[in-house]
Amino acid sequence: MLQTALTRSAVTAWSPALNTPQSRKNPFDALDTQGMRVTVKRGQELYAEGDDAAYCYKLLTGSLRLVKLMSDGQRQICEFLISGDLLGFESQDEHYFSAEAVTDAVLMRYPRRNAERLINEDPTAARFMRSLTSSNLQGAYERMVLLCHKSAQERIAWFLLEMADRSKTGGGTCVELPMTRSDIADYLGMVIETVSRVLTQLRQKGVIAMKSVNSILLIDRDSLEDIASAA
Amino acid sequence: MLQTALTRSAVTAWSPALNTPQSRKNPFDALDTQGMRVTVKRGQELYAEGDDAAYCYKLLTGSLRLVKLMSDGQRQICEFLISGDLLGFESQDEHYFSAEAVTDAVLMRYPRRNAERLINEDPTAARFMRSLTSSNLQGAYERMVLLCHKSAQERIAWFLLEMADRSKTGGGTCVELPMTRSDIADYLGMVIETVSRVLTQLRQKGVIAMKSVNSILLIDRDSLEDIASAA
DNA sequence: GCACCACATTGATTTGGGTCAAGGCGCGGT
DNA sequence: ACCGCGCCTTGACCCAAATCAATGTGGTGC
Structure with a gap:
């Protein structure tokens, strides 16, 4: 029966700082040629919860927060993102969070269907996406432990x-x-x-x-x- | 700016009760022929956190809990599973949780590499797995909001x-x-x-x-x- | 039947962190 | 320079839930 201390390895999105062997290179970099740059000013919303998820993004500079709002106006910040992190790769057609700029930020924006095509055609990209989501999930559980105890x-x-x-x-x-x-x-x-x-x-x-x-x-x-x- | 009430749609693992159109049939049912039945008694551990993830499972009857233990002996129950739920499909080689029987339980056990092969070869299975993980992630965030507020x-x-x-x-x-x-x-x-x-x-x-x-x-x-x- | 044990309930008391309220600090605009 | 505003800090007080401490209950084995 193994006991685990709370680790801080939580990866909220893929981060280039992390050099796990299989993720040294982000296969989604291939999309860069099809993307365009967008900027958001501090405090501005990149997209809102429930928006049509037409695009997904890579954060180039600055930082964002992923937010869920509650009916009573309370706010939960689910993740902070820093440069290199990916966002908006939900597998639903609507964004699950709002994404807001914590500081002025520059992003690379891709049409989501291009990303999906890549995932369907390139097993490496598919595996990468699975391990990314899985890391996010583990991070979420770490946070849950933190919040509970x-x-x-x-x-x-x-x-x-x-x-x-x-x-x-x-x-x-x-x-x-x-x-x-x-x-x-x-x-x-x-x-x-x-x-x-x-x-x-x-x-x-x-x-x-x-x-x-x-x-x-x-x-x-x-x-x-x-x-x-x-x- | 959309506001969301806390919903209870959290899917801790794929559940046949949920009839979203694309998941009416679980593509992993194809593995059943390659699986074997195992049973665990109430209170018993199916696998421990950190164990080699050689197998993944489908819960047939009974219920399980997915647990993380902390260094100080505290316990976080991350999910309860009921019949039909899948578990152990982590994308790492080690189980991230312990799985323990809440009641006597019967499971179908598959070699994990068969599941991985299926994911790599069958795009439907791959998509299914992505949407499952994604649902789990959303469930985890719902819980986070619950715990915070x-x-x-x-x-x-x-x-x-x-x-x-x-x-x-x-x-x-x-x-x-x-x-x-x-x-x-x-x-x-x-x-x-x-x-x-x-x-x-x-x-x-x-x-x-x-x-x-x-x-x-x-x-x-x-x-x-x-x-x-x-x- | 009775004893035991695990689990659940209830009560009394304490306390960590939330709430309410009052400044302080730094920065951008005029 | 001065003002105003957003953000941060600090203090006093309060309350929801944790802790500590019995007591109740139901199921199993002898």
């Missing part, structure tokens, strides 16, 4: 480490957080005040420091990891 | 309705809950006492009645739906 401190610690791991500047001790406190709260299932308080606590412990509001130094990564996986 | 009452109401919808006896007002309170708690991110208290509250309101501990009558389905999607 982890305290505010553990969530934030885990979030900082996840962001640090995903960012291009991999090993660096400085994490840039393009999103607001409110975005973080809606991603982790907390309120903005709690996010803020926990960051203050971590700062007072000397585990992190804040270069600026959106730029956080991981002073003591080991402690942060201890906090993230505390009993 | 819903009260104990809302969770239980939602759970009862989900169980009612999934069970074969579809429209019936009686839900059989094969799992214990502890299982329900670990599925919904609550503790067993709270599950018990909420069920008592719903009973006192006259929304449900309990034929026995594991058999619940939905007296007033409308109220239950109101509670499940309360603002």
Whole structure:
């Protein structure tokens, strides 16, 4: 009976930073010639939940959030995407999330039927897509565990480490957080005040420091990891 | 900007009860001739997290739980499976969950490489598998919203309705809950006492009645739906 | 029948984090 | 420079659900 600690390997979408052997090259790069560039400004919506899924995208620069809205106006941020991530590859004809720009962003846009044709014709692309969806699913389950069993401190610690791991500047001790406190709260299932308080606590412990509001130094990564996986 | 109420359409695995046009027939039924029957007793483990994923399965009778264990001994039940559901079709070589029997269960077991061959050779099977994984992913996100934003009452109401919808006896007002309170708690991110208290509250309101501990009558389905999607 | 055991219920108490309310800080516009 | 606005931080208070602690119940084996 194997026990698993909560890992941060969650891949919200395929990311070039991840060099698992079979995914070193993204077979969907072949679509680039058929795509066109689009841009979205900070705060703008790329597409809304329920929109016709005519296109799918690759994020080139900037960052996005994938959002579900609830009838009472509450918001759940399901994923943050960073450059290199793919989105809109749902297998339904409607987008399941809204996609909104966290920062100004540039994307490559492909007609979805081209992507589908590629999936149907190229077994490598098909396998790639399966393993991508499967990674996303695993990431979602990790998050579920986080939301069910982890305290505010553990969530934030885990979030900082996840962001640090995903960012291009991999090993660096400085994490840039393009999103607001409110975005973080809606991603982790907390309120903005709690996010803020926990960051203050971590700062007072000397585990992190804040270069600026959106730029956080991981002073003591080991402690942060201890906090993230505390009993 | 479309707003979505939390739906209960979550499909944890493909279920024959769901008759979306393209999935009326499960293409993996073709594997039945290559499979063999296995049984697991209540409480027994079919496979553990991290086990070599040599086989995948179709649940014929009984019910299972898919579980992740945490380093501190906490448990997250990621899905409950009922007859007709598929499991173990991960695209990795190791099982991502443990699968345990909630009740005595009978399964059809297939060598995983046969399933993979089918996926690679039969585009229908491939599409089926993609839409299955995609449904699972959407179900996981629904659960995430539930865990982030819903009260104990809302969770239980939602759970009862989900169980009612999934069970074969579809429209019936009686839900059989094969799992214990502890299982329900670990599925919904609550503790067993709270599950018990909420069920008592719903009973006192006259929304449900309990034929026995594991058999619940939905007296007033409308109220239950109101509670499940309360603002 | 009775004892045992696992599971469920109920009650009393505590607490983490949500809510409400009041500033603070930084940045863009005029 | 100053103002205004969006975002962040901090403090005081409160409440839903967790924890701690019995007690109830139903099924199985002797």
